[in-house]
Every structure is written in C-alpha cells, then in structure tokens.
Amino acid sequence: MRHYLLLWGCAAACAAAVMGCATAPTDLEVSQRATAVLKSSFVAKGQAGLDRLDQDETQRLCTLYATKPLPKDVAEMIEKLNMASIKWPTDGKWLGDWKNGERVAQEGRGKQFSDDPKGPVGGNCYACHQITPQEVSYGTIGPSLYQFAKLRGYTDEMRKYAYGKIWNADAYSACTNMPRFGHSQILSEQQVKDLVALLMDPDSPVNK
Amino acid sequence: MQSKNFRVSARAALAGVAVVAATAVLAQSSTVDEIAKYRAALQDGNPAELWEARGEGLWNSPRGPKKVSFATCDLGQGPGVVKGAYAQLPRYFADANRVMDLETRLVHCMVTQQGYTFAAATAKPFGGPGTKSDIEALVAYVTSQSRGVTMNVPLAHPKEREAFVLGEKMFVFRGGTHDFSCQTCHGENDKRIRLQDLPNLMTVAGAQKAYTTWPAYRVSQGELRTFQWRLNDCFRQQRFPDLVFTSDASIALTMYLARNANGAAFDAPAIKR
Numbered sequence: 385m386r387h388y389l390l391l392w393g394c395a396a397a398c399a400a401a402v403m404g405c406a407t408a409p410t411d412l413e414v415s416q417r418a419t420a421v422l423k424s425s426f427v428a429k430g431q432a433g434l435d436r437l438d439q440d441e442t443q444r445l446c447t448l449y450a451t452k453p454l455p456k457d458v459a460e461m462i463e464k465l466n467m468a469s470i471k472w473p474t475d476g477k478w479l480g481d482w483k484n485g486e487r488v489a490q491e492g493r494g495k496q497f498s499d500d501p502k503g504p505v506g507g508n509c510y511a512c513h514q515i516t517p518q519e520v521s522y523g524t525i526g527p528s529l530y531q532f533a534k535l536r537g538y539t540d541e542m543r544k545y546a547y548g549k550i551w552n553a554d555a556y557s558a559c560t561n562m563p564r565f566g567h568s569q570i571l572s573e574q575q576v577k578d579l580v581a582l583l584m585d586p587d588s589p590v591n592k
Numbered sequence: 593m594q595s596k597n598f599r600v601s602a603r604a605a606l607a608g609v610a611v612v613a614a615t616a617v618l619a620q621s622s623t624v625d626e627i628a629k630y631r632a633a634l635q636d637g638n639p640a641e642l643w644e645a646r647g648e649g650l651w652n653s654p655r656g657p658k659k660v661s662f663a664t665c666d667l668g669q670g671p672g673v674v675k676g677a678y679a680q681l682p683r684y685f686a687d688a689n690r691v692m693d694l695e696t697r698l699v700h701c702m703v704t705q706q707g708y709t710f711a712a713a714t715a716k717p718f719g720g721p722g723t724k725s726d727i728e729a730l731v732a733y734v735t736s737q738s739r740g741v742t743m744n745v746p747l748a749h750p751k752e753r754e755a756f757v758l759g760e761k762m763f764v765f766r767g768g769t770h771d772f773s774c775q776t777c778h779g780e781n782d783k784r785i786r787l788q789d790l791p792n793l794m795t796v797a798g799a800q801k802a803y804t805t806w807p808a809y810r811v812s813q814g815e816l817r818t819f820q821w822r823l824n825d826c827f828r829q830q831r832f833p834d835l836v837f838t839s840d841a842s843i844a845l846t847m848y849l850a851r852n853a854n855g856a857a858f859d860a861p862a863i864k865r
Contacts, residue, residue: 414757414758414761415761417758418757418758418759418761418762418765418844419761419765421758421762421840421841421844422762422765422841424839424840424841425835425836425839425840425841425842426827426832426833426834426835426836426839426841427833427834427836428833428834429833429834432768432831432832432833432834433833434833436767436768436769436831436832436833437767437768437832437833438767439765439766439767442771443766443767443771446766446771447764447765447766447773450764450766450773450775451764451794495768495769495770495831496828496829496831497828497831497833497834498828510786511785511786512785521786521787522786522787523783523784523785523786523787523788524782524783524784525776525777525780525783525784525785525790554771561776563769563770563771563772564771568769568770568771569769570769570770
C-alpha cells in the first residue's frame with residue numbers, strides 16, 4: 385500500500401510538473417493501481433495461491449474492456465489465441481458417458497480455497513444453465529441447454545463445437561462469462577467428453 | 593402422404609416437447625414460489641437481535657489491556673456516537689490518514705485505545721461452529737443503530753474518491769482458474785445462480801437493495817455475517833485466494849458499493865437464507 389501511495393503521489397506530482405496543475409490519473413493508471421492494491425490485499429490459502437491473481441492475456445484484455453465495447457479486432461485476437469490452445473481429443477471420440485456428465489454438471493466443488501485439493505472437481509454447470517428438465521434448480525447467467533442436440537442436430541460439427549466450447553469458451557465468444565474448463569485445467573478431457581455426451585447423446589435426458 | 597405423415601409426427605413431437613417444457617416451467621415457478629414463502633417466513637423474528645444485544649454489551653464494556661470501552665471510539669460522528677454512523681461509512685479518518693469501513697475502524701479503536709495488538713484485534717473476524725466473533729457482534733450492534741437512516745457515504749476527500757475509483761476497477765478484475773470477476777455474477781439484471789437471485793451491483797438500484805441488507809443473519813450458517821465476510825466469501829467462490837480482513841481492496845470495494853447505495857434507507861441487520 386505504501387508503495388502504491390508513493391506511485392500515486394509521484395504520478396500526480398509529475399503530471400503537475402508537466403501540466404502546471406494537478407491532473408487526475410488516467411484510466412489505465414487507475415486500473416494498474418487497482419490491480420496492485422488488489423494483489424497486496426490477498427494471501428494464499430489452501431490450494432488458491434497468489435498466482436491466481438496473475439492475469440493471462442485473455443483475462444487482462446477482458447478486464448480492460450469490461451465496461452466498454454470490445455473492439456472487433458481485439459475480440460478476434462482473443463478468440464484466435466484461445467482457439468489455438470484447444471486440445472482436441474486424440475482418439476477422435478467426442479462423446480463420453482452422459483450419466484457421468486450429469487454428475488459433473490451438478491458438482492459445485494473444486495478449486496476453491498475451502499475445497500479438498502484431492503476432492504471432486506465439477507463444472508457446476510447448473511449454477512448458470514438449464515440442462516435436463518428434471519433439475520429445476522438452475523441459474524440463468526448462461527443460456528438454456530435443454531434439448532441442445534435435438535434443436536441443433538446430432539452432427540459431428542455440433543459435437544466438436546460443444547467440446548471446444550466447454551474446453552475454451554473464449555475461443556468462440558471473447559470475454560464470455562463462461563470459464564475455460566479444459567484450458568484452465570478445471571476439468572479433465574474425459575469430464576469434458578462426458579459433458580458433451582450430456583448435451584449430444586440422443587439417450588441423454590437433455591434431448592428427450 | 594409421406595410428407596403429411598412427417599408433418600403430423602413432427603407436430604406430435606413438438607406437442608410432446610411443449611408438455612415437457614410446460615411441466616419444467618411449472619416445477620420451476622412453484623419452486624421459486626416456495627422459496628419466496630420461505631424467505632417471507634424468515635422475516636418474522638431475526639436471530640440477528642442476539643448479536644446486536646451482545647454487541648451493545650461489548651461496545652459499553654471496558655476492554656483490552658487498557659480496559660477502556662468504545663465510548664471514545666469515533667466512527668465519524670464524534671466519540672462514542674453510534675446512531676447513524678454506519679450509513680456514512682466508509683469514510684476518510686484524518687487520525688489514521690486512511691479511508692476505513694466499520695470493521696477497520698473498530699479494529700483501529702481496539703488497537704489505539706484499548707491496547708490490543710493488531711493481530712489480537714483481527715484474530716477472529718468471522719464466527720464459526722462453536723466460536724464467536726466479537727467483531728460480528730459489534731458490527732451487528734453498530735449497524736442496527738443505522739436502521740432506517742438514509743445512506744450518505746461521502747466522496748469529499750481525495751482518498752475517498754480514490755477508494756471509490758479503485759473499487760470500481762477491482763469489481764471488474766478477472767482472475768483465478770475460472771476467469772471470474774465480481775461483474776460475472778453481479779453485472780446484469782435479473783440473473784440467478786441456481787435459484788439464488790443475483791443483484792446487479794453496477795446499477796444504483798441493485799447496489800441499494802444489496803448493500804442496505806448487509807450485515808445479515810444467514811440461516812444456512814447460523815451466523816451473523818458482515819460485509820467483510822460477504823466480500824471474502826464471494827472471492828472464495830470466485831476461486832481467488834483469501835481476501836485479507838480490513839485490507840485496502842476490501843475497503844475500496846466496500847466504498848464503491850456503499851457509495852452506490854446512497855439515497856436508500858439502510859435496513860439491516862437483515863435475515864437471509
């Protein structure tokens with residue numbers, strides 16, 4: 385904090401020297417200071433280390449444009465960057481077990497400092513999406529996925545899209561609210577395939 | 593003939609879909625109705641009163657190595673004045689040359705007047721099973737003395753403005769394994785996590801509704817929870833590390849939200865599920 389205050393004071397003093405009057409810090413300067421103060425206000429706990437506050441390029445750019453329109457070229461850059469990092473299945477299979485996919489979608493634990501690092505890690509998909517009609521406790525931050533394949537077709541193209549979207553949603557929609565489950569090593573390749581099955585398997589309750 | 597059959601079966605299938613969808617919608621709305629009834633029932637007697645009473649006792653008792661009460665503690669309205677103080681916090685305090693929220697100010701008084709070390713004063717910011725937090729009780733008491741008072745958080749001092757703009761930026765900071773920021777859940781109107789309604793804290797109406805109902809007795813936890821706890825637990829769910837109690841970021845975010853709640857009547861300690 386002391387370091388930050390010095391910086392702030394210096395910026396104001398320098399600006400005053402150049403401009404001849406006190407000038408408010410720029411938007412970027414405020415952002416940089418907010419990040420510095422934020423980082424100095426946390427301590428590592430459980431499995432959540434301070435490195436979680438180190439932003440990658442996607443997080444940095446999405447923060448920068450959080451309250452203003454995302455320029456088209458920046459969006460394209462973010463999507464390209466994330467698309468290139470998707471690890472596609474090596475065995476050419478998209479669908480796992482939809483029943484296990486339902487368990488992954490229900491499981492809310494994982495990656496919190498309060499969670500057992502050896503314990504289960506889920507996608508917590510129902511927090512934001514409607515999925516099967518049997519589960520009425522679902523959130524609305526993301527769109528409904530009910531009848532996902534029934535509406536869009538049981539095609540390889542859709543299977544690949546579902547896999548890629550769950551693996552790294554920013555590859556398709558820059559600065560989406562959806563976590564990058566495969567990319568950020570939240571879910572395993574098998575768990576992602578099980579979720580693809582939940583959405584794409586004709587036997588899944590999602591498509592009934 | 594073939595195409596007619598197809599159309600008929602397609603229509604039947606669509607009708608089937610409509611029935612399933614309608615059933616789901618009915619189940620959904622009845623669940624939401626039941627939760628609304630549950631929440632209404634909760635309002636009828638709030639255990640937060642127990643925390644308020646204990647906090648009042650703590651406020652008036654000699655405490656710490658120096659055996660002094662909070663009678664000389666200035667929350668911004670003069671030494672010992674509690675009435676309406678919370679509705680004007682956080683604010684800048686010249687004696688500490690820092691913007692402080694209520695919890696930070698209480699700790700400041702415990703250290704500078706009652707003789708506690710900072711470590712002792714901040715050892716138990718939140719209660720847990722079998723362990724009580726004096727801070728939570730004190731916060732319950734002080735905030736109860738602003739019930740009905742209009743939120744009027746100042747932005748007159750440069751450090752108050754600084755805290756506000758920093759809090760505004762922190763609110764949209766994306767990080768962690770899940771790329772979450774505060775904005776992810778609290779940046780749009782009429783959204784839910786599971787069945788829990790989410791206030792849009794980037795609007796005045798959303799900030800007013802949310803901020804004026806903390807602290808709150810949480811039925812699911814059997815504890816009175818403060819705004820410092822609310823921020824800490826949001827960050828836990830964001831998969832961030834541990835937000836330090838009374839840290840500069842916690843105060844800046846509180847300033848951003850409290851200031852946006854200006855104009856609304858404070859209405860806490862409340863009761864939440």
